[in-house]
Amino acid sequence: MEFTIGGRLEVRIAPADVGKRVSVRRVAEDGPQGPKFTDTVGVLTSWDDGVLSVTPKNGDSVRIPESSLVAGKVVPSAPARRRGPAASFGELARVTARAWQPVESEPLGEWLLRASGGFTRRANSVLPLGDPGVPLDVALGRVKQWYADRGLPAYVQTATGAEGAQEELCAALEEHGWRREVTASVRIAALAPIGDLPAEVSRVRLGRTADEAWLGRYQRVGTPGPEVTSVLNGGPSVWFASVPGEPGDQAPAAIGRCVVDGRWAGFMAVEVAPEHRRRGLATTVMAALARQAMDEGASAAWLQVEEDNEGARALYDGMGFAAHHLYHHFRPV
Structure with missing residues (x-):
């Protein structure tokens, strides 16, 4: 990872870059052998009161004191794909959702609350594909109540790692006390x-x-x-x-x-x-x-596989599937 210009490390990001994909280097610890550095790549989801929040594609936000930064820059919004059919995050999010039709659903702005008696998180979670139409804390309160009325845990399904995905929502959920419980990969291939x-x-x-x-x-x-x-x-x-x-x-x-x-x-x-x-x-x-x-x-194929299922990932890699983005289920704690 290269940050230098003329031999110097530079911080070339600012609060105005919130929402962009960045690469930052910070001091992780300063010991007797000198400082140790840590690099983070993800979406800059906030920069308030001297603290940055960067959300990598795994969905877990990293809080970084501004004082620890030694380098930073804006990087392309998503790495270039090497194989598989062209597909946007929005298209795949809707296609994958239609494959798991819930028994019951209710809109909340551009969010969709889905319930199916607890069978699969995909059919028992909120699909947020835009603005809920109310402040986030109000929306999350309604989500909790809606699922509580049905005797179900409240989940919000989010995605990271593709252009137009939801790193900012992941960070906001964490700020409101929600935690990531499961992560899976959406993979695509020629059929x-x-x-x-x-x-x-x-x-x-x-x-x-x-x-x-x-x-x-x-x-x-x-x-x-x-x-x-x-x-x-x-x-x-x-x-x-x-x-x-x-x-x-x-x-x-x-x-x-x-x-x-x-x-x-x-x-x-x-x-x-x-x-x-x-x-x-x-x-x-x-x-x-x-x-x-x-x-x-x-003409195109997709599937979802949990990140720790190495056997399935190896099988699908051999069939030509490549990762498109990750999706996560967040739950309040």
Whole structure:
């Protein structure tokens, strides 16, 4: 990371740069061996009373005393993407939301409050895609009450790491006592290479609803209630895939879900029974769903994977998926 001009470190940011992506270097500690420095890259979300707040793409704001700065500069708003279809944050935020239709929703300005009996945070969180129409503290108070009335914890879903994302909202939530609980990556890829993967797609059964056998393999719930099937079956064009197990098996060996929405095909709920893993069944399910999505005119793929799921990330990297942005769920503490 280069800050020098003519051999000197310079702080070339100011309070007027709030909202821009910056790179800063600060003194982390000053010991007997000399000062140690720490670098931070993220959106400058505030600069008040001699303290900066910088929010990196992981969503956790870093507070930096102005007196500790030794260098700083504005950097491009987002790094150049190297692969995958072109997509804005706003487009993907709406597409991914339509794949998890809530049982109940209510607008709050340009925010959408969503509830589905607690099944998945995505269908039980606020989707903030603009101004709530009231001051933030008022909006958050209404959010807490709305979810409390339904016996649910209050969550706000935010995104970081892409142009037009919500680093400033993340910092504001932290200032109001909300904390990040879960982070996942939204990844995108061209769809055709997934459909072309070598796989025995003839083994895959496709259907329009999550039947009892499919739900028997789905690990997210025990006994599924009506809100589960409502969310899973909701979306623009939903497909369920299953690979039968051995004779006598009640649940499939592998399953998957795909939601086709215009040019996008979203993949989720790809699961393989432990005794059938390492046989390429996840690839088989993905390939079959991709071919069905292409038949409906889709050309791009997306999926969401939690950051600590290294096995899934490795699988999807091999299919050509690249990270587009991160999304987080914040909860009041």
